[in-house]
Structures are given as C-alpha cells and as structure tokens.
Amino acid sequence: METAVLYVVENGVATITMNRPKSLNSMNDGLINGLHEALDKAVADAEVRCIVLTGNGKAFCAGGDLSYLNNLTGTAEKKAFIAKVGDVAKRITTIEKPVIAWVNGVTAGAGVNLMLACDLIYANTKARFGESFAKVGLIPDCGGLYFLPKAIGVHRAKELMFTGDLIDAATALQIGMLNDVCEEETLKDTVYAMANRLANSAPLAIGLTKKYLNNTALTLDEVLAIEETTQPLLMGTDDCKEGIAAFYEKRNPVFTGK
Template identity: 35%
Template sequence: MIDEPVLLTDLTDGVLTLTLNRPERRNAITRQMWTLLRDRLRDVEPGHDVRAVVLTGAGGAFSSGADLTATTGMDEFPDPNEEIRSVNDTVKLLHDLPVPTIAKVRGVAAGAGWNLALGCDFVVATPESRFCQIFARRALSVDTGGSWLLPRLVGLQQAKRLTMLADMIGADEAHDLGLVTWLRPDTEIDGFVAALAARLAAGPPVALAQTKSLIHYGIDRTLGEALAGEAAAQAVNLSAPDVLEAFAAFAEKRDPVYRRTPVAER
C-alpha cells in the first residue's frame, strides 16, 4: 500500500491549490507538512505560472492545528526554537506571498490551522465550519501569527477573548467578526472559490502584488509613508506592459489579457 502525500498540489489555469491531506487526523499539521508547504510557497512569484493560491483541507476539515500527538511527555518535546523556525518561515511566506490567496474552509479550523486560514487574503467557509484558537487549552500561547493577525482583524478585546478563552465559535460569528469573508453552502463553496480564484488569476499580477503589500504594511505606517509607498508602486505599474493592455482593453471594450511573465523580465 502506497501512502498518500500529506500535501496535495494542483496547478490549473494559473491557480495553485494546496490541500492538507491527513483527513484521518482532521489535517493536523506535522513537521513534514510545514516543510512541504514552506518549500512550495517559496516557488511562487508574481507573473509566473501561479497567479492565485487556494489553501484547503481534505476530508471535510480544514485543519485541527499542529499535530501534538508525537509528544506525550515533557522529555519528548523537540527544541522549540528549531520547531518554530520552520513554522514561522511558512507563515511569513504565506502572508507575504505576492499573489492573491484564498482559504477554503470546511469543518474545523483550529489553532495553527485557523491562523493559516487567517493568513490568506480571503477566507471562504461553509455555515457548518467551526473555529477555535485552541492554544490555551494545551497550556500554550497563541502562535502562527495569531498575535499579529487577530488584533488587526477584530481589535484587542475580541483578540484576547478568542485566544484566552479558546472557545469554539461558529461560522456565523466568525463572519460577523470579519474573520470569514464569505459564507457559502457546502454544495456551492467549490464553485464559488474556483470562480473567485479564476477572477483573481486573470488580474494584473504586478499591480495585485503591490496592492497586497501596500495594504499589509500600510497599517503600521504614517499617512505620508503610505503615500510614498503608493507612489513608488504606481511608478512600477506604469513601466509595465499590463497598463498598456488595460488601457487598450478599455478602449476596445474587451476584457484585458495579462501576460504571464516574471516581473524581472518586464
């Protein structure tokens, strides 16, 4: 019997789908999975074949979080600095990815699994999905970017409530808090995400990459710094052929078709 890979990859029409594939463990993330995900994300550059990324889980769950089953006693815990380095590299790569990212969530998204979803640009979930910052239940503090993401998404008090109490919340509450972008029935979520990913993949890759970066880091800048960053980004856009294609398409009353060429070649 051949074991299934723990991370499934599919690249179709510019959309890279990454599927956490341990359904028997509700896609609990192992060290190997962190490494595979990190290595795959490293290959993604704007303007290449990958124009959008979908992150999801197999078997009706997104991810129950990091897999802690291998450590049953304190003496068996690995070097935390070594462990967290690989995890943090993966989280940072996902957050900084220069293409749009979508988390497609069915079932549970807990702990590191939920924070991976929150690290995506958009979260699409089913009404049956459930979410939990489970760390405190394991005598752990929040990690995988949750301490940075949650206050920015929901404010300080709600971030403290979610992490310190570690309550499981439903999809409706997550949506009301701004932690889910869209809710779609289970029978519709695949088609909705496919259409969304296709729309993003058809967009101008350089402009989308710069817009994403400006929004991510503008929150920590002054208005003057944000304006300077926007001006620098527009200078890059205006030197790329994407702008000529957009203007031509507008004049010709057609949809633009952006070339899949690396930024360095422009």
C-alpha cells in the first residue's frame, strides 16, 4: 500500500514529502490525512525547529486528484474534503515553526496555494505554476483567494486565476510568488542551508514573528501594542540573553527556546 506522505527528522528539521509521484502528488484523502498526521508530529516534537515541505518525483503537487474528486458523492462529502484541504493550509500558517516549500517541479491548483501557505518558497528552474481551477469550472481553494493576492497583488492574482495559465519559475520569482529560483542540482542544498539556519535560530522570536506577520488584519496601533507587551517578555528569556552574550563574545548563539 502506498504511503502517501513521508516524514523524516534530521538536525532539527522535519521533512514532509508528498509521495504520490505517479499522480504528481495530487490530493486525495490519503495524502491530506498524511499531511495532517505529519504536521501533528512536527508540532509535538520539541526537537523540530523547522519544517520542509516537498513532493516526490517530477512535481511538488498537481492540486486535487480529479478522479478522486469526481467520485465524491453528495455535497456534504465534498464539503468535508475541501474543508480538510483548507485546514492543512491554515495549519501551516498557524504553526509557530517556519515552514519552507521545496518546489521541485510542476505545481498546479491547490498545490500552488499549499505552497503559498508556507513561509519561504524555493523552486528549481524547471518549476511551473498554474492556478488551473477555472479550466475545470472551479474557484481556487486551499486558501488561494487569500494567499495569492497577498503575495502578488489583486490584479495579477485575477489574471492568473481567470486564465489558469502556467507561468515559469522566473516569472513567479519576478512577481513575488517565490523567495528564490535555483538550478535543479543546487536546490536541495539551498533549501537545507536555510532550514538549518532557521533551526538554529531563536524559536520563540521566529514563532511570534510568524504569528503576527500572518495576521494581516492588525492595525498599526495593534501592532505597536503587541510590540509593547511581547518585546519585554522576550527580553527576559534565556534566548535573548544568549543572543546578546554571543554578540559581544563574537560567537554563534546556542538557542534553547526558553
């Protein structure tokens, strides 16, 4: 039986791999349940400081498995599956550990939006991206109506979503969908260099920074109030004291998350 999602931890980095390569890692119930289970493990493991999300084979994720979706019967069953898909994206944004998308190839539909839910996104030069929903008579899901305009602006988002056209990695980088594009042979090293860097950084500070950056409803006054209450608490942590000591001693800090 196929293991739809693989999970490995090394050096404080959890790697979650979508593992349905024959279907370009398209989303069915097994894959979505597997993602939830893997995220549960990463959240529960205090040793995990960073998460890498990727796909096995030629694709990151080709979106919904159309044959699976076509066999869903009744509105309630369809609604439950779409809600579960959306919950994966929401969890990625609310986990107080950084999540890096390692995009190794084709990414379409809900796969694009799953990618956009991540904190940092690195792709290879062969990657292609398409908000392909309109081509099959659907609206974007997996949070796409929220994530894409936030990343690239409303008008560009409308163009990609209305047409469903594929764009290449260079275009995706130019319009703000990606952090970087690498050659295929260097992409993994680039991803894990950043993952290891984040895994060795201050987890409390990164977690809270992610939490507040992802709350786009905050006003300036609310942000300033958060800073006034949160910063003094962080100043009293062991991590802050260690960071300051390391700065003066001209060495790398060793953060403990306390």
